[in-house]
Amino acid sequence: MNRVANVHLANGGTIELPEPAWCTSQHEQGLDRTDLFHEGPEMALVVDTVRGRVRVLEAALTQYPFASTDAGRVPVVTVALDGGYASFDPLGLRALSLGLARHAERLQQLAYELERLRAEGSR
Ligand SMILES: [Zn+2]
Numbered sequence: 001m002n003r004v005a006n007v008h009l010a011n012g013g014t015i016e017l018p019e020p021a022w023c024t025s026q027h028e029q030g031l032d033r034t035d036l037f038h039e040g041p042e043m044a045l046v047v048d049t050v051r052g053r054v055r056v057l058e059a060a061l062t063q064y065p066f067a068s069t070d071a072g073r074v075p076v077v078t079v080a081l082d083g084g085y086a087s088f089d090p091l092g093l094r095a096l097s098l099g100l101a102r103h104a105e106r107l108q109q110l111a112y113e114l115e116r117l118r119a120e121g122s123r
Helices: 090-119
Strands: 004-008 014-018 043-049 052-063 076-081 084-088
Touching: 076 090, 084 090
Parallel strands: none
Antiparallel strands: 004 014, 043 052, 052 076, 076 084
16 A cells, blocks of 8 residues: 655645655655655764764655656655765766775775874874
8 A cells, every 4th residue: 555645735735645665754844846855764874083973975765756857856866965965866876886985995095004104103
């Protein structure tokens, strides 16, 4: 049985929004129809820092089922980047993933360099 969310719109109307299986969103009420979006579970890289635990690269499946363009209505993955959110299609998300893997290798190399410098007593 398909789930349906009842959502109140900004214009005072109500819409029955069919829910995709992956949507875990509690839909915000009072939006314009074109601003309604489905969102899947958020995932993030959790990093412990001297300032505490932070979440980076938060990502989730997202879809605006009533977007004004066909391209806007297909599901994407949104990722928190540089203070905002960017949307990725499958090819773009794979490119981001490969870039992150290369960056992780560089961070490993930097960690080895840091260990070497500390072992030498550099200040
Ligand atoms: Zn939804």
